[in-house]
Amino acid sequence: MRVILKETIDTLGIAGTECDVAAGYGRNYLLPQSKAILATPQNRKVMEQAKAKLELQIAKERKLAEEMADKIKTVVCTIKAKVHEDVRLYGSVTTHDIKEALNKQDITLERRAILLAEPIKEIGEYKVPIRLYKDVEPEITVNVIEEEKEEK
Structure with missing residues (x-):
């Protein structure tokens, strides 16, 4: 058709x-x-x-989209996660988690605009591309850090 x-x-x-x-x-x-x-x-x-x-x-x-790309390039998104052993996460950081962290910084995006190849499963710093428009894909920095443990 x-x-x-x-x-x-x-x-x-x-x-x-x-x-x-x-x-x-x-x-x-x-x-x-x-x-x-x-x-x-x-x-x-x-x-x-x-x-x-x-x-x-x-x-x-x-x-x-290009104006928003200039704004987004400097964004650093920090996500706290529970860690198992040294660097492995209990779960994983997904596009939903990144979207929620960006919402806290007053940046509203659709979840499908976040081009995360696979869920993040270790602590560290990652570059994640964001598709704002065709051929406009800035990268944001996602820091996954260890969540502080509660003392008993």
Whole structure:
């Protein structure tokens, strides 16, 4: 099924582009959610007219993402975790933990924007990329430290 995207979708492309999708995905998700329209000659003409407006929107989104990237580059996120033996964690630090730590610093991100390859299982300092926009991926520093033990 050929559709024209009405908004940017990470896995498909930016708004205004035409792409092929599985029929079920288009029929059951993209079209009902108004994220895309069918790629017919009439809809192509409508999208061409709206293209200038979309290009302005894309430029604004990219500029905002780049400004946020400059802000995020300097962020150091410290997460306390329970340690088993020397450096191994009892559990692991996941994207959810990083998102919560960033929320405490007044930085709001979607969990899927945090590109953590695999959960962190040892204490230390890690560089974690954040996808803010297509090709805009600054890295934040995540420090995992030992949680202080309670004395009895």
